[in-house]
């Protein structure tokens with residue numbers, strides 16, 4: 001009986017010990033897991049910190065970037081202002097230079113009392129190609145900037161079947177004086193009326209031409225009824241040429257052959273408003289000086 005009791009006691013002790021060991025092991029593993037979870041939590045916190053720091057850095061960078069973009073835009077705007085100021089200044093300089101290089105005489109109105117000075121000679125004179133001359137053996141000259149407008153007009157006329165020829169272009173004061181003298185000898189006191197033509201000041205400018213077609217011997221009032229005259233009336237303004245003395249004008253006798261270069265803009269304006277060069281005031285005309293040699 002006692003032996004049985006002892007055995008029981010031993011079982012109880014062993015069981016108790018086993019239980020204690022299991023409990024301690026459990027506690028140990030629990031603590032171990034707990035410690036690991038703490039460490040994990042810690043690492044997680046650190047990672048979260050890192051992420052939020054990176055996010056902040058990123059937004060700082062973004063802000064810095066925004067600031068830079070703003071300053072860039074501001075300096076670009078400033079540059080644009082400078083640029084437009086420079087453009088404006090150089091535009092003004094260009095305009096002034098263009099004006100200073102354009103001879104104001106070339107758009108002056110001349111009259112029976114207001115002539116060019118006898119000493120006036122246009123700055124640039126160039127010879128006209130003989131193919132455009134009525135008399136190819138006699139040299140004719142034209143003001144250099146006017147030459148391309150004249151040649152273009154003659155080429156365009158020719159392509160419409162109009163064979164325009166230049167009888168006379170630049171004439172010096174003395175050329176004209178000689179011509180008048182010879183007319184006087186031939187025609188006596190009637191010379192002034194007949195001495196083609198009254199617009200000699202305009203010829204002295206170098207921007208004016210007397211035109212005809214080969215069927216006429218020279219300048220002729222019959223030119224008025226020719227297709228060439230009709231073509232000039234409808235097209236010469238596109239090349240900057242106008243008829244100085246149209247029919248029934250109040251200044252001079254009608255001269256259908258006498259065409260003066262006044263620039264495309266002014267010629268077009270005169271054509272569109274059905275006015276003559278000498279109808280405008282000098283002040284109105286002078287506004288076109290700046291664009292005298294512009295192609296439109």
Ligand SMILES: [Zn+2]
Pocket residue numbers: 197199203208209210257258259
């Ligand atoms: Zn003339």
